[in-house]
Amino acid sequence: MRDSIRIVRRGRIVEIDDIGPTETLLDYLRLRERATGTKEGCNEGDCGACTVVIGDWKDGRVVYRPVNSCIQFLGAMDGKEIVTVEDIAWPDGRLHPVQQAIVDAHGSQCGFCTPGIVMSLFALYHQEGRDGPPPREEIVTALAGNLCRCTGYRPIVDAALAAMAAPAADRFVEAMPQTAGLLQFLADGQDVFIGSNSAFFAAPASLSALAQLVVKYPEATLLAGGTDVGLKVTKGMRPISQVIHVGRVSALRQIEDVGDALILGAGVTYEDAAGVFADLDPDLGELIRRVGSRQVRAVGTIGGNIANGSPIGDMPPALIALGATLELAHGEDGRALPLEDYFIAYGKQDRQPGEFVAGLLVPKLAPNQVFRAYKISKRFDEDISAVMGAFRFTIDDGVITEARIAFGGMAATPKRALNAEARLTGAQPARAASWGAAIEALGEDYAPISDMRASSAYRMETAKALLAKALVECAGAPTSRTRVIGRREAPEPEVA
Numbered sequence: 001m002r003d004s005i006r007i008v009r010r011g012r013i014v015e016i017d018d019i020g021p022t023e024t025l026l027d028y029l030r031l032r033e034r035a036t037g038t039k040e041g042c043n044e045g046d047c048g049a050c051t052v053v054i055g056d057w058k059d060g061r062v063v064y065r066p067v068n069s070c071i072q073f074l075g076a077m078d079g080k081e082i083v084t085v086e087d088i089a090w091p092d093g094r095l096h097p098v099q100q101a102i103v104d105a106h107g108s109q110c111g112f113c114t115p116g117i118v119m120s121l122f123a124l125y126h127q128e129g130r131d132g133p134p135p136r137e138e139i140v141t142a143l144a145g146n147l148c149r150c151t152g153y154r155p156i157v158d159a160a161l162a163a164m165a166a167p168a169a170d171r172f173v174e175a176m177p178q179t180a181g182l183l184q185f186l187a188d189g190q191d192v193f194i195g196s197n198s199a200f201f202a203a204p205a206s207l208s209a210l211a212q213l214v215v216k217y218p219e220a221t222l223l224a225g226g227t228d229v230g231l232k233v234t235k236g237m238r239p240i241s242q243v244i245h246v247g248r249v250s251a252l253r254q255i256e257d258v259g260d261a262l263i264l265g266a267g268v269t270y271e272d273a274a275g276v277f278a279d280l281d282p283d284l285g286e287l288i289r290r291v292g293s294r295q296v297r298a299v300g301t302i303g304g305n306i307a308n309g310s311p312i313g314d315m316p317p318a319l320i321a322l323g324a325t326l327e328l329a330h331g332e333d334g335r336a337l338p339l340e341d342y343f344i345a346y347g348k349q350d351r352q353p354g355e356f357v358a359g360l361l362v363p364k365l366a367p368n369q370v371f372r373a374y375k376i377s378k379r380f381d382e383d384i385s386a387v388m389g390a391f392r393f394t395i396d397d398g399v400i401t402e403a404r405i406a407f408g409g410m411a412a413t414p415k416r417a418l419n420a421e422a423r424l425t426g427a428q429p430a431r432a433a434s435w436g437a438a439i440e441a442l443g444e445d446y447a448p449i450s451d452m453r454a455s456s457a458y459r460m461e462t463a464k465a466l467l468a469k470a471l472v473e474c475a476g477a478p479t480s481r482t483r484v485i486g487r488r489e490a491p492e493p494e495v496a
Contacts, residue, residue, distance in 0.1 A: 001191045005074070005203075008055070008081035008182050009033075011175060019074050019194055021201045021243040022233045026050050026069040029084060037085040037115045038069060041147075043234045045071045045227060046382065048146035051116035051295055053123050055081030057183035062176055065271070065298035066123040068145070071230025072299065073223060075194065075201035076245050079186040081179060083172075085115035088122055090171055097170065098122055101163035102156070109150035117146045120294065121160050126168050133164045144381040145293020192248070203245040207329075210249050210356070215331050218353035220244045224267055224304035227296050252303070252358070260364055266303025266357045273302055280364055283373040287314060290375055293382045306342070307357040309349045309413070312385050312453075316343070316414040318373045320406035321390035322362055329358040336361075340406070343413035369394050372470040376462055378453065385409050386454035389466040393429070393474055400427050403438075407463055409453070410446040417445040420467065429475035432468075439464045 004017035016028075029035040029052070041049035045068040052069045054077065055062050064083070088096040095103065098121045108114040124134065124142045134142075139160045143153065172179070192203040202220075204210040214220070220242035223229050232238040246252055252267030255276055262276060270288050274297070278285025291297055291314050305313045306326065316339065324339045328351060339360070342350050351357070365371055373390040377383040388408035394401050403424040405417040423438035448459035 001193055002188075003192075003194055005078035005192060005194070006186050007077050007079075008179065008186070010087055011178065011182075013182060013186065016074070017194065019201060021073075021075070021195065021199060022240050023074045024070060024230070024234070025052065025067075025072040025074050025077055025082070028074045029069060029082075035084050035086055039112055039115060040070060041112070041116075043070045044231050045292075045296060046145075046147070047113070048116040048120065048293065048295065049113050051119045051146065052085075053083040053119050054298075055083060055179060055183065057180060057187060061128070062179050062183065063128070064123050064126040064172075066120045066142075066145075066295045067299055068227075068293075068295045071234060072226055073201070073230065073243065073245070075192070075203060075243065076223060076226060076247055078192055078203055078248065079183065081183060083119070083122070085118050088118070088170070088172070096122065097163045098125055098159070101159035105155040105159035105162065107151055107155040107159040113146060113148045113150075117143065117148065117156055120146050121163065123294075124160070125164055125170075126172065130164065131167050133161045136161070141289065142294055145295045199241040201243045201245065203248045205248045207249055207251045207358075208332075210244070210246060210252075211329055211331050213244050214356050215354040217242055217244065222246060222307065222356055224301040224307075225269065225296075225299035227292065227300040228304065228308045228310075246356075262362045262364065264302060264360045264362065266307070266359055267301050268303065270297035270300050270302065280362070281371045281373075283371060284318060287318060287373050287375060290377075290381065291315070296382075303357045303360065306339070306360070307349070307351070309343060309347065311346060311411065311413050312388065312409045313414065314375060314385055314388050314408065317388050317406040317408040318390040319360070319362060320414055320416060321373070321392045321404045322365075322371065323392070323404060324363070325361040326357065327359040327361070328355050330355040334358065340414070340416050343415070346412035365392070366394070368396055370474045372473060374466050374469065376466070384453065387459050387462045387466070389463060389470070391467065391470040393424070393470075395429065395474065398428055398430060400424050400429065405467065407446065410448045410459055410463055415446070417442055417467075419444040427471075429471045432472075435468075435471055439467055442467065 004015050006015050029038050039049040041047035050070040051066050053064050053066055055064050098118055139157050189205050191205050191209050194201045221240050223243050223245045246267055252265035254265045256263040270291050274288045302315055305315050320340045325336050326339045326342050327336050371392045375385050376387040377385050390406050392404040403421040405421050408414045419441040420438045423441045427434040442463050448456045450456045
């Protein structure tokens with residue numbers, strides 16, 4: 001067991017043994033290293049001014065991902081390379097291609113947000129398989145987590161297109177063999193424990209070690225991607241003395257296709273899950289694209305989102321509609337339960353002391369099933385849902401034989417609409433008159449509140465509209481946004 005963490009900085013290994021349980025990467029960089037190019041803006045993972053890039057050894061190569069350093073705990077960086085804006089120019093003073101393009105395109109004015117923007121584009125510059133400029137839409141997506149008050153973004157996007165006109169060629173490409181060797185050397189499989197029984201940062205390297213720690217310290221805070229826990233520290237000012245980081249447990253990062261279902265470890269990030277979920281259904285891929293920013297998706301985990309139990313989390317309603325099953329572990333024992341049963345009340349989940357979320361089983365869609373998911377928020381990118389609706393309909397001969405409907409933002413927990421589901425049995429998506437009662441039944445299923453994101457009335461009317469939208473799309477002719485049921489093209493819905 002190690003009592004220190006080790007990171008790669010500027011081509012060498014740095015060992016750190018004096019860290020607090022919740023010390024952030026941003027504070028380490030600015031206060032210890034005096035690497036002040038990385039800025040503190042919102043301090044909650046929204047503005048992107050604090051963006052740095054972390055390098056991981058994954059699938060036989062070094063993978064670079066942007067993260068918000070303000071909500072990343074320093075201890076969670078064990079075994080990773082940390083790259084900041086000060087690091088990317090050539091030793092002789094020549095700017096990195098991304099930096100030079102920003103200068104040439106006049107992509108910086110006040111400059112406060114520029115280091116974070118540069119680092120987001122640096123990660124895109126090193127994206128696997130890139131052989132030229134990515135589509136403009138991909139650049140916009142990469143920059144969605146970087147807010148700029150001055151430039152209007154156009155010159156920044158123009159700079160990205162110019163910088164990435166050719167394949168990646170910088171000092172990091174040249175140093176890739178050395179970096180790969182350092183990262184492989186740091187992957188020693190040892191557990192990390194820094195501190196005392198009362199205050200510590202722990203990072204077990206195996207599932208069994210994690211289970212033992214959680215049983216021994218049932219009051220400890222479990223840390224996955226940190227996109228929720230980090231906010232409790234930086235914005236909620238909550239003191240957390242015992243932290244158990246699950247990110248080094250490789251078994252929790254696995255995705256397995258078992259034919260009719262997907263099995264995901266609780267540590268699978270949104271970024272890693274995006275492709276397999278998009279293959280399961282395009283709406284899932286689009287939903288994940290709108291979860292936070294790329295900085296959030298790079299480290300935020302689906303299991304962590306579930307464990308957090310937020311009533312407005314985006315993925316739980318979708319997974320409930322799909323009929324997902326949750327796996328919980330306690331020591332050497334485990335149990336499974338339908339995901340909807342995990343959420344008991346606001347801030348309360350069916351998780352016992354010493355128990356943790358271990359994984360998730362997500363059924364694939366049958367040929368006669370149709371899925372839809374819609375996120376409604378005030379801002380399209382990087383915003384929390386006001387209403388999140390997900391629907392799975394089983395349709396035989398034009399008739400709904402089973403419906404699963406789940407909403408977030410409509411109750412104290414992600415919740416199924418059991419009354420609406422019952423009234424949809426026997427309804428025909430092609431006949432609007434047959435599903436009117438189901439839409440009205442949403443009033444029996446939910447009593448939403450009014451808050452800063454939406455009023456109760458708005459939430460209810462929106463939920464009804466989303467159910468109608470899902471049914472209309474299921475009945476309509478196929479387009480890029482309305483897929484057919486199996487090989488059959490359903491007729492246009494009758495409005496009578």
